[in-house]
Amino acid sequence: MSKRIVIVGGGVGGTMLANQLVGKLYPEVLRGDITITLLSNSPDHYYKPAFMYVAFNQFFAEELKRPERSLLRPEITFAVEDVTRFEFPAQSLQTRSGKRYSYDFLVIATGCVPAPERIEGLQEAGDHFYQYEPARQLAQRLSTIKKGRIFITVSFPQTPNVPHQCGIAPVETTLMLDDFLRRRGVRDHVEIVYTYPTVAQLLRNCLFLQRPTGNVLPAIFEQKNILYQRGFTLSHVDADQKIAYSAEGDAQPFDILMATPPIRAVDAVLQSGASQAPNNEGWLPTHHETLQVYGLENVYVIGDTVDLPVSKAGGACHNQAPVIANNIAGEIRLGSTVSVYDGRVQAVAQMGLNAGMPLWYDYAHDVLPTPPTKLGGLLRNGFNRGLYWAVARGML
Amino acid sequence: MNPPDGNAAGADGIPATPGLNNLMEKLQPLIDNGRLDNLVDLLSLVSDTVDLLDAAMVEKLAQLFENGTAAIWTVSNAVRVAKAEVSAQSSAPGILALLKLLNEEDTRKGVAVALKTLNVIGRQL
Numbered sequence: 001m002s003k004r005i006v007i008v009g010g011g012v013g014g015t016m017l018a019n020q021l022v023g024k025l026y027p028e029v030l031r032g033d034i035t036i037t038l039l040s041n042s043p044d045h046y047y048k049p050a051f052m053y054v055a056f057n058q059f060f061a062e063e064l065k066r067p068e069r070s071l072l073r074p075e076i077t078f079a080v081e082d083v084t085r086f087e088f089p090a091q092s093l094q095t096r097s098g099k100r101y102s103y104d105f106l107v108i109a110t111g112c113v114p115a116p117e118r119i120e121g122l123q124e125a126g127d128h129f130y131q132y133e134p135a136r137q138l139a140q141r142l143s144t145i146k147k148g149r150i151f152i153t154v155s156f157p158q159t160p161n162v163p164h165q166c167g168i169a170p171v172e173t174t175l176m177l178d179d180f181l182r183r184r185g186v187r188d189h190v191e192i193v194y195t196y197p198t199v200a201q202l203l204r205n206c207l208f209l210q211r212p213t214g215n216v217l218p219a220i221f222e223q224k225n226i227l228y229q230r231g232f233t234l235s236h237v238d239a240d241q242k243i244a245y246s247a248e249g250d251a252q253p254f255d256i257l258m259a260t261p262p263i264r265a266v267d268a269v270l271q272s273g274a275s276q277a278p279n280n281e282g283w284l285p286t287h288h289e290t291l292q293v294y295g296l297e298n299v300y301v302i303g304d305t306v307d308l309p310v311s312k313a314g315g316a317c318h319n320q321a322p323v324i325a326n327n328i329a330g331e332i333r334l335g336s337t338v339s340v341y342d343g344r345v346q347a348v349a350q351m352g353l354n355a356g357m358p359l360w361y362d363y364a365h366d367v368l369p370t371p372p373t374k375l376g377g378l379l380r381n382g383f384n385r386g387l388y389w390a391v392a393r394g395m396l
Numbered sequence: 397m398n399p400p401d402g403n404a405a406g407a408d409g410i411p412a413t414p415g416l417n418n419l420m421e422k423l424q425p426l427i428d429n430g431r432l433d434n435l436v437d438l439l440s441l442v443s444d445t446v447d448l449l450d451a452a453m454v455e456k457l458a459q460l461f462e463n464g465t466a467a468i469w470t471v472s473n474a475v476r477v478a479k480a481e482v483s484a485q486s487s488a489p490g491i492l493a494l495l496k497l498l499n500e501e502d503t504r505k506g507v508a509v510a511l512k513t514l515n516v517i518g519r520q521l
Contacts, residue, residue: 375446378449378451382457382458382461383458385458386459386460386461387461387462389466
């Protein structure tokens with residue numbers, strides 16, 4: 001009886017892991033002793049970091065997606081299915097089309113979903129760059145504003161020590177916005193205000209969720225005449241008056257509210273009963289080293305759905321995938337996990353429209369910020385335009 | 397003026413630290429035969445290339461990389477699976493078996509791709 005590995009989610013985590021599993025378990029795959037199936041609710045794979053560029057008219061929709069099938073090795077069975085229910089005791093799952101998939105090993109790679117409706121008024125009055133259509137709407141507004149105030153907020157999940165999507169994105173987009181408005185010639189008439197909430201994972205009253213980077217932000221912002229404010233936790237928005245209210249009692253007007261919204265896990269994960277996260281956010285309890293889901297047999301989780309303190313970003317998936325592939329291989333071949341995730345995340349931050357800053361961190365080390373450079377920006381551009389797809393295929 | 401003993405530099409006021417002395421000793425053979433010149437020129441060339449690179453050039457290079465790697469990856473994956481499936485059979489397929497394989501929908505699609513490739517090449521001759 002062959003062992004069935006099922007991966008739910010066709011984002012970068014699921015895709016790269018599926019490809020790595022084929023390579024890692026090739027002898028078993030050849031013999032037919034293992035099958036690897038990937039289920040995604042979409043036939044297309046989206047390079048999600050590109051949505052941030054969409055907000056500045058820097059990326060076309062056609063450029064940021066590929067058919068998922070073209071990114072998967074042929075040994076992987078790929079089906080477009082919307083998983084609606086996880087049945088963990090039975091080790092199976094149900095899909096919207098009525099099919100049931102049984103698994104011996106399951107990897108949950110379902111990512112997360114922006115949930116601006118969880119803050120009153122935010123859906124109506126706010127903008128964000130974490131999905132295509134919202135990013136297009138933001139692009140229209142940023143391309144036409146001639147004077148006024150762009151107010152930037154960041155909302156963290158309420159689950160303690162869990163980050164929002166892509167920790168550096170609010171800083172990146174603030175600096176890109178500054179460049180963008182200068183390019184348009186309207187920067188002098190548009191005020192940019194970057195705010196950060198009181199609680200940012202383990203830090204308090206800061207400008208970033210890690211201290212070394214938070215310490216260099218004031219100098220960077222001041223040099224560009226970007227105003228900044230600590231201790232603004234967005235609590236509700238008056239969509240008609242265009243005023244943002246904070247839990248701390250502040251009220252700030254805006255013309256554009258560029259808000260990193262609350263996030264949650266997908267419905268099927270929320271309803272699975274496996275999460276212990278408060279506020280119905282759905283993050284799965286994850287062993288921080290083996291990436292198994294606590295309380296479940298033979299279930300792993302990768303990427304945004306974890307409840308770990310590391311970034312919800314591809315740069316985390318990149319280092320989690322080899323660990324999970326090794327651990328599933330270890331469990332099949334040796335009866336135990338063999339690899340440990342050290343919390344490592346790496347990326348090249350887009351610090352303005354042209355400059356880039358390579359960064360990395362892990363459970364034991366914070367990001368050491370370095371001066372952004374043109375070369376760093378070119379590396380990021382090269383990644384956006386080509387290297388990413390090789391990463392998704394498990395080649396890099 | 398004579399620098400005090402133990403200092404290799406000193407004439408232009410550069411402080412002669414042990415680290416600098418070590419570095420200069422290490423570089424001396426390169427300097428002696430003019431080989432350092434090439435290295436400095438190489439660094440200059442790298443720097444000039446970085447100057448010449450812009451977002452558009454990087455985009456072209458990235459697409460070149462992506463097209464190349466995607467094509468090689470797709471074809472080598474297919475060859476690998478094909479070899480594995482054929483090797484798994486205990487004896488070579490007979491002619492009838494080959495015709496049956498040719499008639500399979502996926503094979504016909506693949507043959508069409510191969511033929512179309514030749515067609516497009518022919519168009520450009």
